């Protein structure tokens with residue numbers, strides 16, 4: 001026997017990387033099924049994943065436990081833009097300007113970076129104009145931590161015909177620097193790398209090209225199994241790989257995916273991801289409750 005229940009969601013995006021946010025207090029028996037159905041851009045609401053967020057507001061700063069369920073039904077240990085959206089969600093609920101986010105990749109500090117108001121926005125919109133920063137930890141090139149099957153760090157090596165540098169920024173990323181990200185068929189070059197035997201858990205695949213002082217970004221995401229408008233861990237991966245290859249100096253690196261502009265700031269080797277987050281709209285989706293008891 002089964003019954004339907006309405007589940008409230010809030011839709012957020014960070015530079016176009018979009019998520020349904022569901023309060024983890026809401027009982028959703030089949031999170032995988034809900035994500036597969038509702039992330040579909042034709043049959044469902046459409047999103048790059050569902051963030052189930054459990055707020056613990058008795059702490060100061062408040063804590064949030066973040067679980068990202070992706071459209072393929074799997075969970076990811078970390079999501080940079082998801083964490084920025086989770087940060088905004090918790091800040092809206094608590095009024096706090098900083099929160100701690102518990103992810104499978106570790107606890108991350110998120111905080112509001114106030115807008116200087118120079119875009120002429122009125123007071124009411126000021127909060128939405130503020131950017132959200134998340135401290136992302138230290139990117140690692142250690143093969144075992146990525147994981148990638150190699151004895152030494154994979155730096156500018158060919159995997160499935162693409163010259164990549166491989167780094168973990170909470171999740172695995174392969175980064176290829178190319179002349180022009182738009183001149184490459186991302187899907188065609190990324191899929192073989194995404195599924196290469198070198199990566200026991202698979203990998204996300206990024207293309208980057210130099211633009212001005214920063215980089216343009218295109219990312220093929222594991223779990224979405226397609227290109228997304230932005231990827232935060234991918235932006236950090238591009239910045240970390242660029243520093244390692246001597247393509248960037250300075251502590252602040254701008255990375256621009258199709259959905260907007262991100263900034264990656266290094267303090268030593270520790271990276272912070274900064275960018276806009278928007279609360280788009282709210283709605284209801286249906287979930288199915290199954291019961292084995294049939295009177």
Ligand SMILES: N[C@@H](CCC[C@H](N)C(=O)O)C(=O)O
Nearest residue numbers: 076079080081171231232233
């Ligand atoms: N969009 C995310 C990354 C989400 C996880 C990734 N698809 C994976 O499975 O590793 C981001 O902003 O970092």
